[in-house]
Amino acid sequence: MQHLAQPIDITQIATHRHTCKAFDPTRRIPPETLTAVKTLLRHTPSSVNSQPWHFVIAGTSTSKDKIAATLAGRFSYNGEKVRDASHVVVLCARREMNGAHLDALIEQEAADGRFATTEARVNQYNARGFYADLHREELRDADQWMEKQVYIALGNLLLGAAALGLDACAMEGIDHAAIDTALGLQARDLRCVLLVALGYRSSADFNAALPKSRLPEAAVISEI
Amino acid sequence: MQHLAQPIDITQIATHRHTCKAFDPTRRIPPETLTAVKTLLRHTPSSVNSQPWHFVIAGTSTSKDKIAATLAGRFSYNGEKVRDASHVVVLCARREMNGAHLDALIEQEAADGRFATTEARVNQYNARGFYADLHREELRDADQWMEKQVYIALGNLLLGAAALGLDACAMEGIDHAAIDTALGLQARDLRCVLLVALGYRSSADFNAALPKSRLPEAAVISEI
Numbered sequence: 296m297q298h299l300a301q302p303i304d305i306t307q308i309a310t311h312r313h314t315c316k317a318f319d320p321t322r323r324i325p326p327e328t329l330t331a332v333k334t335l336l337r338h339t340p341s342s343v344n345s346q347p348w349h350f351v352i353a354g355t356s357t358s359k360d361k362i363a364a365t366l367a368g369r370f371s372y373n374g375e376k377v378r379d380a381s382h383v384v385v386l387c388a389r390r391e392m393n394g395a396h397l398d399a400l401i402e403q404e405a406a407d408g409r410f411a412t413t414e415a416r417v418n419q420y421n422a423r424g425f426y427a428d429l430h431r432e433e434l435r436d437a438d439q440w441m442e443k444q445v446y447i448a449l450g451n452l453l454l455g456a457a458a459l460g461l462d463a464c465a466m467e468g469i470d471h472a473a474i475d476t477a478l479g480l481q482a483r484d485l486r487c488v489l490l491v492a493l494g495y496r497s498s499a500d501f502n503a504a505l506p507k508s509r510l511p512e513a514a515v516i517s518e519i
Numbered sequence: 520m521q522h523l524a525q526p527i528d529i530t531q532i533a534t535h536r537h538t539c540k541a542f543d544p545t546r547r548i549p550p551e552t553l554t555a556v557k558t559l560l561r562h563t564p565s566s567v568n569s570q571p572w573h574f575v576i577a578g579t580s581t582s583k584d585k586i587a588a589t590l591a592g593r594f595s596y597n598g599e600k601v602r603d604a605s606h607v608v609v610l611c612a613r614r615e616m617n618g619a620h621l622d623a624l625i626e627q628e629a630a631d632g633r634f635a636t637t638e639a640r641v642n643q644y645n646a647r648g649f650y651a652d653l654h655r656e657e658l659r660d661a662d663q664w665m666e667k668q669v670y671i672a673l674g675n676l677l678l679g680a681a682a683l684g685l686d687a688c689a690m691e692g693i694d695h696a697a698i699d700t701a702l703g704l705q706a707r708d709l710r711c712v713l714l715v716a717l718g719y720r721s722s723a724d725f726n727a728a729l730p731k732s733r734l735p736e737a738a739v740i741s742e743i
Contacts, residue, residue, distance in 0.1 A: 305555070305559070305679050305682035305683060306555045306558045306559060306562075306679075309558060309559050309562045309563075309675070309679060310558065310562050312564075314564065331529070331530045333736060333740055334530045334533060334534065335529070335530060335533050336739070336740065337733050337734075337736055337739055337740065338530075338533045338534050338731070338733060339533075339674065340536075340538065340674075340677055340689070342689075342691050344732065346733065346734050346739065348739060349738075349739055349740070349741065350739060350740050350741075351740075351741045351742075351743060352740065352741070352742045352743070353743050354742060354743070355743070358743040369649075399734065399738070400734070403732055403733070403734055403735075404732040406732075407730050407731070407732035407733075408729075408730045409729050409730060409732050425593075426691070426692070439663050439666075442663075442667065443666065443667055443670045444670075446667045446668075446670035446671050446673075446674065447670050447671075447673050447674040447677070448674060449670075449671050449674060450563065450564075450670065450671040450672060450673060450674020450675040450676075450677075450678070451533070451674040451675070451677070451678050452674075453564055453671070453674075453675070454674070454675050454678050454679060455529050455530075455533060455678060458529035459529060465564070465566075467566050467650070468650070478743070505632075505633050506631050506632045506633060507562070507631070508568065508627055508628040508630075508631035508633050509561050509562055509570065509627070509631075510561075510570050510623065510624070510627055511627075512557060512561055514573075514623070515560070515561055515570065515572060515573050515574060516557055516560065516561065516573070516574050516575075516576065517573065517574075517575045517576070518575075518576045518578060519575060519576070519577050519578070519579070519582040519702070
């Protein structure tokens with residue numbers, strides 16, 4: 296697979312990407328690039344390979360309208376981006392880190408050839424179970440733990456999409472419960488965490504021309 | 520800046536990177552690559568550009584030992600990676616999204632030339648304040664909100680480090696409070712969220728040779 300004609304300097308990508316504020320409604324992500332996006336999402340790393348997520352990709356006017364219709368009141372300003380983007384990714388977390396999911400993970404790892412011995416399989420099952428129990432029983436923050444893994448997918452996607460030549464806008468300003476209802480996510484044991492609109496900027500994307508701003512290095516990095 | 524001799528296919532990076540389980544203690548990240556890591560970290564995107572983070576980079580035996588010494592008991596298995604890695608990044612979240620930080624952000628954005636008009640500055644200040652208040656006052660999840668932004672930095676760093684030719688291992692299995700104490704983070708209004716060890720794999724890194732495992736696409740991606 297080769298998606299880019301030019302070499303990528305990853306720091307160039309990181310410093311030149313921006314949050315797209317207006318998408319060109321006439322431009323569609325080509326199939327091979329959408330395949331690359333799915334590859335990026337699916338290969339996101341997660342704590343103990345727990346993959347506590349699902350990604351719903353809305354790529355039709357009907358599905359994007361369904362999401363945009365949930366963005367009322369104080370979040371209505373995000374509706375246009377959802378409608379005009381080529382695709383909108385609904386990044387979801389699982390509602391439970393349950394036994395069925397833990398079983399699916401260990402079976403997949405076995406099928407993928409990660410265990411030369413039964414002991415290796417047992418060790419991996421127990422290590423993941425230790426962290427699942429830590430968050431379920433001791434820290435009692437399993438929901439937040441799973442949502443944090445979804446934010447790894449977000450960081451991975453924003454950098455990766457820029458490398459693929461896509462513009463993107465992440466949106467936390469949404470009515471999560473309304474999206475869960477509109478897309479039937481609760482019945483699938485999922486909850487919406489946030490949206491990422493993907494596509495190509497329009498001339499109305501004022502942010503494309505503005506300089507990026509970050510706190511100075513001394514404010515955010517210390518070397519010891 | 521050009522860090523790589525070969526073109527990067529970002530999906531190749533995403534599918535070929537792995538969690539490094541053992542680092543070569545003799546190999547150091549060269550200065551120009553460490554600079555690239557800092558560039559990646561500092562340019563991580565965040566909700567309303569809130570940058571609620573700080574990254575402490577431990578690059579000496581003394582500083583890495585100080586962190587490793589906190590990893591006792593059930594987390595002691597992570598100590599060797601901390602000691603043997605070239606550098607260990609302590610990804611921290613702010614303890615408060617307070618007025619001083621919100622002021623620093625808007626001043627930086629102004630200094631970086633993002634506001635052509637006073638109105639643009641006021642709008643940006645109010646938009647960020649809306650989300651800060653939403654999490655502080657209404658959802659009462661400001662700590663989790665800020666930690667989630669740190670996980671964007673994690674996703675960005677893991678993909679970016681792989682593109683830079685580095686091996687990495689993220690570690691949630693740590694004693695957060697002990698690290699806060701060891702590094703004096705509370706006095707700086709920071710809390711440790713997780714660690715990322717960076718460097719180069721050793722021959723003991725069994726995971727380098729194992730196939731990557733992910734749930735099948737149909738289990739984690741739906742198109743609508």
